[in-house]
Amino acid sequence: MAAAAAGPPPPTPTPIPSMTLPENPAANAIFVRIRLAVPTDVPHIHKLIHQMAVFERLTHLFEATQENLTTTLFNSPPFKSFTVFILEVSRLPFPNDRHSVNPNYPSVTQMVNLDTNIEDPEAHNFQVDSDVVVAGFTLFFPNYSTFLARPGFYIEDIFVRECYRRKGLGKMLLSAVAAQAVKMGYGRVEWCVLDWNINAIKFYEEMGAQVFQEWRICRLTGDALNGCGGGN
Secondary structure (H helix, E strand, O other): OOEOOOOOOOOOOOOOOOOOOOOOOOOOOEEEEEEEOOHHHHHHHHHHHHHHHHHOOOHHHOOOOHHHHHHHHOOOOOOOOOEEEEEEEEOOOOOOOOOOOOOOOOOEEEEEOOOOOOOOOOHHHOEOOOOEEEEEEEEEEEEEEOOOOEEEEEEEEEEEOHHHOOOOHHHHHHHHHHHHHHHOOOOOEEEOOOOOOHHHHHHHHHOOOOOOOOOOOOOOOHHHHHHHOOOO
8 A cells, every 4th residue: 555646636725714703712812823834934844843853752863954944845836745834823813914815725723712821931932923933833745545546645744842732733733634635635644653652642543543553664765775776
């Protein structure tokens, strides 16, 4: 059931979601937005990837640079190749801006009532403007299922910063990718999870995902890739 990159059909515009705000939002309410990433988001994406590497105990594999991310992530229209959703939070409602009218993916906004206030000690490092902070991201791209004879999405990364976890924001990111797959008529969404990350496994299963114990990741990289590919 191997998957190979596929060229999906051009995306059709997604209707701009409506959001009705309550007259008296809770004192600890935050506004959450999921939008397409743009090149100016690269510094934040780079920091998020590094935090993810720290969390996954894989910093020894971290080689990404802002320059490489800039030159590789934005060469194709959204959903035809690598696509990044940015998760933002704010204490104020998000304005109608270029993200909310993006023809490829109008931003999705939701208000979330919290039991307690969120203390974000790194807000200054992830600040987009005076009241908007980047809280997470997901990176995904098309693949193909020969068994289904249909394209799908593979999620390479999905990450929410520590102080924003267990607030339902990761579910929003995953649901956004799933909704786009459904909209485009795709057959499935797949990703990997570390076997020691019990909380993530439980979360994915609660979302309805199957976690396959019998599959293993196979990877060629570095010298092994060059050797297999006939490089010197």
